[in-house]
Amino acid sequence: MVPQSKHLVYLAVFLLIVIILFPFPAQAQNFSVSPMEIKIDNLSPGGKAQFNLTIRNKEDVNHVFALTTYNPGESERREGRAEFPDDSWISFSSRKVSVEANSEAKTKVTVAIPANQKWAGKDWEIWLRVCPEEREFLVVNYYIRLLVSTGGEVEAGTNVGVVIGILVGILLAACVVYYFYFRRKAKPKHPEAV
């Protein structure tokens, strides 16, 4: 019984030495993003589109990631795509995303094109950059391609208020007509004075 336990102790010490002598090389921020590419078609000037980005933290410690935009050079863009005119048209639900160890977090991205006919019928490209806040010597950054094509017509904006206003106006007009025309017509005439 005793020799067996001795062997176990020797094995444990041997394994410990191997682990100490051959440490696993650390990776530079092990994380991933998805999707890789987002294509928005027929987004009319005056309209907006929203989508989610997912960041997965594959490490055993929490990390904070910064989200920014980047305008790539012509050679780096897809064929036929022009530079995105104004990166302020792109907003993130949060510019910094904290992702717990071995978990994922989503952030909402909104693309809003101003209501101007000159932005109709365009094909643009911009990249969304995801980079870790804590940086070591080697740093990994990810870019997500965002391809935006605008529609041909300027969107009129939110018309619900106008529609409700018209309906209320028509209802009021109908009430007035009803009151002054039908009610008065139905009213009994005053009895003539005796």
Add this chain to the structure above:
Amino acid sequence: MKLGIITILSAIILALISCLPAMAQDSGNITITMSGAMEFSINLTPANWSFGTVSPNTDNKTDLMQFNLTVNPTSNCNVNTFITADDAVCVYDSTYVWTLSSDGNNGERIYVLWFRVEEYPNTYIQITKEQTQFRSLSMTPTESVNFGLKLLTPQPDFGADPGYFSVGDATMQTHVTISAVAA
């Protein structure tokens, strides 16, 4: 009375019919297509590296196989890769900075960085603050590349204040960033 109610209802229905196209305009036909929903990642090893003690105006090379970049096997498309670096800042005194050279020449407080990949072991490509292509071709999932770095330290700054090359013990820190985008 009945005629009045019918008139009001007719007016509302007419108004609704005329407004329907205006309401429909809000919901448009925007198409959002997302590619690569599975994964998108690269691995860089090792994360940290030290050139050790360096002297002014000298070349310091890492081994060609010192660093490795691998496209994660679960990535479902090819990736284009880029490399950039930052100015080097003294860990103990953030006012003491080595500027990263943009023309390949070093100077007082100007340092130069290059990289080389294992396919072209004799070709060093300069790293600047502007993005440079890391691989000329896109990388496929599971593809791996080893690479090394070369550092040319600044000219001596013995006369400057502070001139850390004269007193030594200044630990300079910089970052080399490798970026990936769907090809």
